[in-house]
Amino acid sequence: MGKQDKLKRLEHEGIVAILRGIEETEAMNIAKALYEGGIRCLEVTFNTPGAKEMIYRMKAAFGDDLLVGGGTVLDDVIAKEAIEAGAEFILSPSLHREVIEICNQHGVISVPGVYTPTEMVHGYKWGADIVKIFPADILGPKYIQQVRGPLEDIPIMAVGGISLQNAAAFIGAGAMSIGVGSTLINKKYIEEKRYEKITELASAFTAIVRTAKEK
Helix, strand or coil: CHHHHHHHHHHCCCCCEECCCHHHHHHHHHHHHHHCCCCCEEECCCCCHHHHHHHHHHHHHHHEEEEEECCCCCCCCHHHHHHHHHEEEECCCCCCCCHHHHHHCCCCEEEEEECCCHHHHHHHHHCCCCCCECCCHHHCHHEEEEEECCCCCEEEECCCCCCCCCHHHHHHCCCEEEEECCCCCCCHHHHHCCCCHHHHHHHHHHHHHHHHHHH
16 A cells, blocks of 8 residues: 555544553554454554564554554654554654654655644644644644634644543544544453453444544
8 A cells, every 4th residue: 555545544444543561472462452343553652662573563464454653753763663664654742853754755654743733734844644633632622623723634633531432522523533542452451361352442442433434
């Protein structure tokens, strides 16, 4: 798939599962559980030990069936590492022009973190494909609805504090996608090796997003 096809897929799926602070030995079990629950886009954060290896193994196992991204990318060095491992989109909690530029050089989707309309505009002008409103739960769905008035051409991903209770509201407010971490990848379930519970959560989130996008 080319970059534009991957962008369309991110929007179509509408949800990215965020793997942060997990053991490398659990990565494939979690990826499989998420996939069985309907998740097709997944992010491995680079403040997780072994992130590069996890991305490589996931892409080797799933191929084009799963879009895999690198998250918590704060500079061009980490961005290059993630891209070398096979990351197809790069996410940051903050705005870094050099990361956006590296992504564009390699034909990889760039998703910088932003908080204000000014940051949204700067990121998009610098070449970002999507801007990540973070932390989304602090600002709320109404914030996204408001900024999309004057900035409707800038695609938004909502990340931070997304739950089963508010996921539909963020999609309804105009977010093309949501990023979901601990409320989906429950560490207690991982410790107890109850991967089927993660699959159940994934199914619930994907159903909510699908319904919200159809409205």
